[in-house]
Amino acid sequence: MAAAVAGFLLSVAVSCGSDDDTSPEPAAGAWPLTGVDAAGADLARPALAVKIENSAAARPQSGLNAADVVWEQVVEGGISRFVAVYHSTLPPAVGPVRSVRPMDPPIAAPLRGLLAFSGGQAPFIDATRAAGLQVVEPGTGPGFSRSADRAAPHNTYADPTALLGQADDAHRSPPPAQFAFGADPSAVASGVPAGRLDLALSAIAEPRWTWSAAEGVWLRAEGGVPALGADGAPLRATNVVVLRVDVVDTSFTDAAGNPVPETVLVDSGEALVATGGHTVEATWSKASVGEPVVLTLADGSPVTLAPGTTWVELVPNGSGSAAVG
Incomplete structure (x- = not known):
């Protein structure tokens, strides 16, 4: 197991940077992750990626239609989970929020912002930080809550505005365009x-x-x-x-x-x-x-x-x- 952990973290550490930035150029005055006219809105805030559950017990989810981008991935047991990215629209609540997985850093790292999740295995969390992302999880600050309408572990929700309020100096810039x-x-x-x-x-x-x-x-x-x-x-x-x-x-x-x-x-x-x-x-x-x-x-x-x-x-x-x- 130790060798597997070391190999996993090394693969993240050596592949985070590149001499060439392949990000597309966003249109002036448009939200970078959607290309939609920002109509004079403040584009300066960072992007927030949130890990959201998609098992039957998690549906219907909150906040997915407000996301600029949603990634769907297979996790253990064949179920899928989402990484929902928020920038142009910040809904009042998103969730249910679940734990980080090894493919989340390469999904979220190009955004250069924050990745929120409910926890996870230490090597996966370490890899998230190694990828240059700011980790936000219960215990790091405000913004997470438990819903009384759902049974654990399907009842953790997040307030995107509160999570973005925790952005540190290195993670306050708007995201580059992804498409x-x-x-x-x-x-x-x-x-x-x-x-x-x-x-x-x-x-x-x-x-x-x-x-x-x-x-x-x-x-x-x-x-x-x-x-x-x-x-x-x-x-x-x-x-x-x-x-x-x-x-x-x-x-x-x-x-x-x-x-x-x-x-x-x-x-x-x-x-x-x-x-x-x-x-x-x-x-x-x-x-x-x-x-x-x-x-x-x-x-x-x-x-x-x-x-x-x-x-x-x-x-x-x-x-x-x-x-x-």
């Missing part, structure tokens, strides 16, 4: 019409995205059941980005003895981008823990998304699948 946005998104300009994405992250994590032309968004379902937030609103996204990824065993286990997997993100692979009722095939690459994912079309040009929210689906190679309907 390129434009009025002529790549999927619409060079892709094919599509009305549905059927994804399988595991045998029990099978999200579906259906295009709603009337609302101009993709609507989420969990195993065919419409996904709703705690406020009753359907979960939605302007863009859905599917990354085919390798998932490996970390040699760690959870409290129940289940193996903890890690999604390999400092890598490259196939991608599928869905925007505006269209999809386009692409490739993705990520040069280091601290750099964002780069999306590229077959001709080598960068992928452009429509201004708005983005969900990133990390679909395992081999055991996972992605079908367009």
Whole structure:
């Protein structure tokens, strides 16, 4: 176990930095994580990434529709969890908040802000700090609470404004853009019409995205059941980005003895981008823990998304699948 821990932390420490910043240039006056016009709002605050549960006992969650970006990943037992990123909108509460996992640092590190979670194994927390992120968890300051309406461990919630109020001097800058946005998104300009994405992250994590032309968004379902937030609103996204990824065993286990997997993100692979009722095939690459994912079309040009929210689906190679309907 000691060797596994040392190898895990070393992989984070040596891959956080890079001589080249691959972050896209955000449009002037636009929120960097959505490309939406900020209408004169103060862009100066940092980004907050929060680990949110997605087991059946955690639904419906609070605050997901307010996130600029949501990443979905497979964790132990085949369930999925989210890393929801807040910058342009700060809802009053988000959750249920759960513990950190080894792929969370490379997801959140390019934001150069704060990562909030309910706890976790020491090597994973250490790796989060090594990636340059500020760790925020119960006990570090205000902003976490327990709901009386849920049983533990599905009842921890967070107030994003209170968490951001804990930002230290090194983590108060706004995030760099993570994706390129434009009025002529790549999927619409060079892709094919599509009305549905059927994804399988595991045998029990099978999200579906259906295009709603009337609302101009993709609507989420969990195993065919419409996904709703705690406020009753359907979960939605302007863009859905599917990354085919390798998932490996970390040699760690959870409290129940289940193996903890890690999604390999400092890598490259196939991608599928869905925007505006269209999809386009692409490739993705990520040069280091601290750099964002780069999306590229077959001709080598960068992928452009429509201004708005983005969900990133990390679909395992081999055991996972992605079908367009």
